[in-house]
Amino acid sequence: MxxxxxxxxxxxxxxxxxxxxxxxxxxxxxxxxxxxxxxxxxxxxxxxxxxxxxxxPGGSGTVIKGTLYGTVIGILVMLPVWGLLLAIPETRIYSNGALMAMLLVTIGTAGMGLLFGALAGSDHGxxxxxxxxxxxxxxxxxxxxxxxxxxxxxxxxxxxxxxxxxxxxxxxxxxxxxxxxxxxxxxxxxxxxxxxxxx
Structure with missing residues (x-):
């Protein structure tokens, strides 16, 4: 055809x-x-x-892309906070907590990216x-x-x-x-x- x-x-x-x-x-x-x-x-x-x-449909590529974007956003949001806590001697004690928070935020934003990627991947556009x-x-x-x-x-x-x-x-x-x-x-x-x- x-x-x-x-x-x-x-x-x-x-x-x-x-x-x-x-x-x-x-x-x-x-x-x-x-x-x-x-x-x-x-x-x-x-x-x-x-x-x-x-x-x-967009397919699995949009799911992967959404997850990667979410991960990068999570790291970019929390990395400066963790770096700042490490840089100031008085707040170094909180740096491990900030590192844990960064990990949790990154997992959360990666999950959100995966979700939105999956929704976009099913769209017939x-x-x-x-x-x-x-x-x-x-x-x-x-x-x-x-x-x-x-x-x-x-x-x-x-x-x-x-x-x-x-x-x-x-x-x-x-x-x-x-x-x-x-x-x-x-x-x-x-x-x-x-x-x-x-x-």
């Missing part, structure tokens, strides 16, 4: 592209879209009958991972993901046998898909076919 992926600067253009694709016989079950604005997402879904694309699974190269998937974060709307058309991919790309371009190369700069974007430059 080949996927045609495009970014649109305005949700209305994405809605127009989805409607145009359906008018040309593309089944709505093979179409999808994603954007950060929940209200606009609901409007597009109601107007076109196309379901929003849920990104892939990773559109970069979703695009990578569809075969989009990493650099392009990252740009598409950045485009969604910058307020653009992603539209996906899946073509089972690849025979209508060029037609889907043409429809998206006519509807206002813009240049991918400029996503990070916030300029115009260009639609891309599944790992291929759209030129």
């Amino acid at each position: 080949e996927s045609v992926v495009a970014l649109f600067p305005d949700p209305a253009q994405a809605r127009q592209a989805l409607s145009a694709l359906q008018a040309r016989g593309f089944e709505r079950e093979r179409l999808g879209f994603a954007l950060a604005d929940v209200v606009a997402e609901n409007d597009i879904a109601q107007a076109t009958g196309v379901s929003p694309e849920a990104g892939a 990773d559109h970069v991972k979703l695009l990578r699974r569809m075969g989009v190269p990493a650099a392009q998937a990252e740009r598409f993901g950045q485009g969604i974060k910058n307020g653009q709307t992603l539209v996906i058309a899946r073509d089972p046998d690849g025979s209508r991919a060029d037609e889907a790309l043409s429809i998206m371009r006519r509807s206002g898909a813009v240049r991918l190369e400029d996503v990070q700069g916030g300029g115009k974007l260009q639609s891309e076919r599944d790992g291929q430059n759209g030129h």
Whole structure:
């Protein structure tokens, strides 16, 4: 299956592209879209009958990252206190207690990081991972993901046998898909076919 992926600067253009694709016989079950604005997402879904694309879950990487961040925060918060108690002769007697407190705070913040990482890891918001699974190269998937974060709307058309991919790309371009190369700069974007430059 080949996927045609495009970014649109305005949700209305994405809605127009989805409607145009359906008018040309593309089944709505093979179409999808994603954007950060929940209200606009609901409007597009109601107007076109196309379901929003849920990104892939973050997975175990977010759990590990959350735990590491929590550990580092715990150490950074308590290390100066322990160092200060060690540095002042009158308070050295309390340094062992401060060391124990640092250990407990670090364990606590690591646990909180693990918890929040687990919650984030179950969230279906990773559109970069979703695009990578569809075969989009990493650099392009990252740009598409950045485009969604910058307020653009992603539209996906899946073509089972690849025979209508060029037609889907043409429809998206006519509807206002813009240049991918400029996503990070916030300029115009260009639609891309599944790992291929759209030129």
